[in-house]
Amino acid sequence: MRDFQGKTAIVTGAGSGIGAAIAIELAASGAHVVAADIDIASAVRTVTQISSTLGNARACQVDVADPRSVEQMVAFAVETFGGLQLAVNNAGIGGPSETTVNYPLEDWQKIIDVNLNGVFYGLKYEIAAMLKSGGGAIVNMSSILGSVGWENACAYVSTKHALVGLTKTAALEYAGQNIRINAVGPAFIDTPLLAKNLDAEAIGQLAALHPIGRLGTPEEVSALTCFLLSADASFITGSYHLVDGGYTAK
Template identity: 70%
Template sequence: MNDFQNKVAIVTGAGSGIGAAIARELAERGAVVIAADLDLTAAQDVASEIRGDGGQAHAIEVDVADPAAAERLVEFAVETGGGLHLAVNNAGIGGPDEQVADYPLDGWKKVIDVNLNGVFYGMKYQIAAMLKAGGGAIVNVSSILGSVGWAGASAYVTAKHGLIGLTKTAAIEYAQAGVRINAVGPAFIDTPLLSKNLDEETLGQLAGLHPVGRLGTSEEVSALTCFLLSDRAGFITGSYHLVDGGYTAR
């Protein structure tokens, strides 16, 4: 399948996990991928792997919480690939595990800056470039916590809820200009972020929260994301799509 041939795609947080899986699939389907990550070495490793498999990819270090860096990322994509047609705003962080009254102010600011402001900065410049290219598609990676709460994660939950509102608003604003914007909401996904920080017992408990009885995979999130980016999803915009193994059905 080469449905992204001649398309240039930005993926933030592309150095591992969900972002890396999306970058690989986009490249496999013909896109020129701009793999952006705060960890440049990780982004370079993914880009190198893609090129080794015959795809096209370039790596760049980006702090999505910095609006100037978000602008430079889009400029790099346009200069390198000749335009911008697709974007996946995936970069995100967790945050302190504290109740609201005890939540540290610096922790709140950092999570909101990366997980919400970072997506706004990204879209601000991505949309402008897509309009010049004649249209495009954006997928913002939210979470199941874009629709439900989680004790001890007020900043993360707030950012992911806000991301849904931002997605819907931008989708309305640019629908007639040919830019589609959607969001996906993964549940607990088997990524290095989980496996390196949680023990087997805790991972098992998280798996049990999903009616399907397991964690999701990065490839399952990528499959939905790439569908939403594709022309097959041409009538889908302003939507929030869950990849949650039935988590929110309970």
């Protein structure tokens, strides 16, 4: 466990999967956690799990595609816990499986709005709050598809590549002001969303793509994320860290 005593953290997409695992680990390590999600009921479930045994957390509804909503989320964290030192911009969506020529314009725009613009809005308001709190650390959730392509997913892949560039740029801008910013790139992770959308055969095919021979777990992504947020990673900023079971080593 890392020591996050006395620090406040925001985690977007905290209602399930990777986001929930990160929120739970941060709280177990002493942080005050704002579990944010567009589905407030799922955020409340995460907070209930945290508050019952692990620590202090509050649920917050956020639409990361709406800059005003993101600004209000950050203000809520500061007003509730007195400042902001940690943030994980994890919220994201997939999209239809379609070739670039046939990709629906409305889906392209929606995925850009959530996966890329949402992270920009997060950085914009989180960094401003952290500067007032004396510094902090941020992790942006990219993907293995921030470094490789995937057929029929032009919007998703584009946002995850762009997110890495955004991370590096912001990290350079604020490295001298005690704010570290990194990106994490998970491979295919065993989450409820994956199980809901794919049958056992398809999940088995995805698992076989990883040299390690299985899907990752949300807790494995959380372990890397929380390390990057911690003082143990004090000399790491502007970088992109894969947790992919060897997928991109092929």
